[in-house]
Amino acid sequence: MATPLFLSMPKEPMRQRPSTSVxxxxxxxxVSAALFGCASLQPQPPTPQQQAEQIExxxxxxxxxxxxxxxxxxxxxxxxxxxxxxxxYIGKTGNLHYWMADPDYCKCMYIGTExxxxxxxxxxxxxQFQEKEGEISQRNxxxxxxxxxxxxxxxxxxxxxxxxGPMGPAMYW
Numbered sequence: 001m002a003t004p005l006f007l008s009m010p011k012e013p014m015r016q017r018p019s020t021s022v023x024x025x026x027x028x029x030x031v032s033a034a035l036f037g038c039a040s041l042q043p044q045p046p047t048p049q050q051q052a053e054q055i056e057x058x059x060x061x062x063x064x065x066x067x068x069x070x071x072x073x074x075x076x077x078x079x080x081x082x083x084x085x086x087x088x089y090i091g092k093t094g095n096l097h098y099w100m101a102d103p104d105y106c107k108c109m110y111i112g113t114e115x116x117x118x119x120x121x122x123x124x125x126x127x128q129f130q131e132k133e134g135e136i137s138q139r140n141x142x143x144x145x146x147x148x149x150x151x152x153x154x155x156x157x158x159x160x161x162x163x164x165g166p167m168g169p170a171m172y173w
Contacts, residue, residue: 048083048084048104048105051084052102052104052105052106053105055084055086055100056105056106058120058124058127059086059100059120060110061119061123062112062117062119062120062123063113063115063116063119064098064100064110064111064112064120065111066106066108066109067109067110067111068106068107068108069108069109075107078101078102078108078109081101081109082101083101083102083103084100084101084102085100085101086098086100086117086120087100095113095114096114097111097112097113098111098112098113098114098116098117098120099111099112
């Protein structure tokens with residue numbers, strides 16, 4: 001009996017395909033790197049010190065009084081409060097009193113009236129408005145600069161065509 005031709009031929013070593021686990025690991029690494037890159041583009045939230053540096057001048061300007069925690073007992077009380085958050089309580093006469101604790105940076109408490117709190121809120125809104133206005137003016141400036149660059153490109157174009165003319169890419173580029 002004759003042996004079939006394919007059985008008598010010497011066998012070549014079979015190429016192994018990369019295992020699916022290697023491909024999955026590569027895919028996970030790629031997606032993780034992409035997500036990490038996107039996350040790094042987000043603005044970082046302000047640190048507590050930056051928050052204190054932003055809030056405390058506005059509270060002072062609005063009429064809040066600063067009470068230092070100059071004794072260990074006051075410091076202990078201050079440490080037990082929610083930091084850097086403007087809170088309120090209703091006094092014995094029914095009036096609202098506002099306060100903010102800063103146990104870490106100024107080691108103090110800011111205390112204010114309803115009127116001072118309203119001034120503080122107005123200052124906050126004004127600051128947010130100025131930030132937005134600054135962003136808008138920055139975008140307008142960038143758009144104007146791009147427009148100026150386009151005009152300069154058109155001025156230096158000896159043929160009067162854009163980068164791509166009727167016959168393909170402009171010859172001078």
